[in-house]
Amino acid sequence: MTMSTSIDSSALLAQLERIANSLERAFAPDQAQAFDTQAIAYQWQYRRVRGIEQAVLSAVKNPALISFEALQNIDRQKRLIEQNTRQFVTGRPANNVLLTGARGTGKSSLVKACLERFHPQGLRLIEVDKAHIGDLPQILDFTTGRPERFILFCDDLSFEEGDSGYKSLKTVLDGSVAGQAANTLIYATSNRRHLM
Template identity: 55%
Template sequence: MADFDQFITRLEQLVTRVETLLPPARAAVDWSATAFRWRVGASGAGFLQAVKHPHYVDLDALKNIETQKDSIVRNTRQFVTGRQANNVLLTGARGTGKSTLVKAAWTAFANEGLKIIEVDKTDLLHLADIVDLVGERPEKFIIFCDDLSFEEGEISYKALKSVLDGSISAPTANMLFYATSNRRHLLPQKMRDNLDVVSYEDGEVRPNDSIEEKVSLSERFGLWLSFYPFSQDDYLAAAHHWVTELGGAWGDNARDAALLWHRTRGARSGRVAWQFAKDYVGRHQN
């Protein structure tokens, strides 16, 4: 009996060791959802989590970026209808609608089966897993990474480069990558990169190679959309829209308050206009 108990104990230990070597089972995905986030569990395994309350955005609510709207809507329509389309990089001034425009472009085609997957920058090393998971699905997916930029020493951008263009695997036809960033080339560029020097203080002998490495990531996005700070008229137009959209009254008092608001914030943008409208309407509601 003692030998049998010892055998059972050793068998349980063997099973435990084997289980640690096996890949973790993936959680079931609710493919009926329209929006997902890529999450990483305590074990380090990633999974798709359906978003319970997606943020749908009406394209008409975005003001002063008509050229950018036309470009991303055209590209997204090409993608949804099975035609050739590009990965998109949206860069420029903060608060000017980059992230909101991505959500609005997805919203415009959500009823046609387009889905969106939000991936945090820190989880880009899992991109190959995401491609394997959704690459054979019949739906179309936008992989969305907000506020994408990399600091010195970060290596996750290499995974992104590989997925966009450069992997041994062929690009999947049901997936595009849309990213926003305040940096034009995503990686930090230093003044010394442009100096005609023999060697860097950190040992870099061929500065051109360093520059090529930093530019090559952004060049993997076929469509670049640039965003610029609002003029005062653009800002007031956005503030007017949001005040009336939220049920408030626009007049001289609202205009003066909007001007004072952006001066105290030191910026003019769609985000500042939206924040002003919420404050103004909230204070004047009965």
Template identity: 55%
Template sequence: MNSPASSALDQLLAKVSQLVDRIESVLPQPLSAPDWAQAIAWRYRKRSSGHGVLEPVRHVAAMSLDDLKEIEPQKEKLQRNTEQFVHGRPANNVLLTGARGTGKSSLIKACLNSYASQGLRLIEVDKADLTDLPDIIEVVASRPEKFMVYCDDLSFEDGEPGYKALKSILDGTVAASTPNVLICATSNRRHLLPEYMSENLTYKHTEDGEVHPGEGVEEKISLSERFGLWISFYPFSQDEYLTIAGQWLSSLGASPAQIEAARPDALLWALERGSRSGRVAYQFARDFMGRQAAA
């Protein structure tokens, strides 16, 4: 039989073990690799405990490059860079900037679907979690797949920590870049940071007429310059908008006659929304076909 002293010691050790388990559960844990066979796209998320985890995206948007109209130059640039990347040739980190709803995010999704069979994978990271980029890259560095680390609608306010982290990862540390990781971001801001009228006063004028930006402006430009490939998107004309609306209507099963008949409604829809973007065209197509199905 156990003595009372031995029994008390066992109880104490059990309580200590429970306490240690609780402490370990709230301490930062290294990011663990998921089962990469589960998906072609992943989201990096922070748990309430502060632990990071890569969650599989079960249903990736069924977007193809042929679905995207009126952005042929942009498609060609991203396709060329992506092909270089998946085939192990030198490729650049990519910054897609421009007007809202013009296909920046859709082009990324379409590229993923097009090149997934060749080993392309995507990891979506929120701006708030960019400080964890080194941990994510360490997990995937030894994998045979090619990973596009994607941050959507990226922009920073002054002093945000993710700004410095991303800047270092792109081109600012002593470590060599990882050949199977490509950083890709979309933004409505070319320089990713707010720009103020007062910054114009920091420009210096030399005697021979040259203009030199101040240090604050240089700092803002320095991040976007670390993306080797800039792809710019522009607002669509009326004809381009109608072409895009027709493409989405066709993909949803509309006949040529229905597409032609929908043109006035498509223009009215854009007028009410105050935009002729590709996103507005897609939303119109879904609304129009939904009403047609109910009729």
């Protein structure tokens, strides 16, 4: 006994198309993960994406910028950080920066002024919370090879004894086998002169 079934080819094609569309949506790059090339500032954050907590690079739509001219009574610091950042964006040797001092003395404003001055030359800023400083190698994987120049900015940086973030920062600053990305510097502020 043989049984014959007739398959409606148009219904089968429609079903296959629905399956393909579902798979594309499920595995397409997430909007939260897409790099917004029009933005000048980003935040490294943790969010739930498709039910999984993961790090994402989120564009800051309206970053709080300030001009160097608006900063008063810190002329020496302005000159030094502006010169260092200028060297960085032009591909010359530049240093990572740690700004220390009491609250309200303009440390974060100096970093924002660098972004305001040099973003037309390709400078970009990624703000990294001190709780996520251990993600620096992952962030460097993202920035390495890109045409932009990145400042990884950590505000109010300090470590408690045994904090694993300190080791990650030290590895990035001292260099690892992979080396440091030539297009990335770390600018940090701290209210403490000693980070530990």
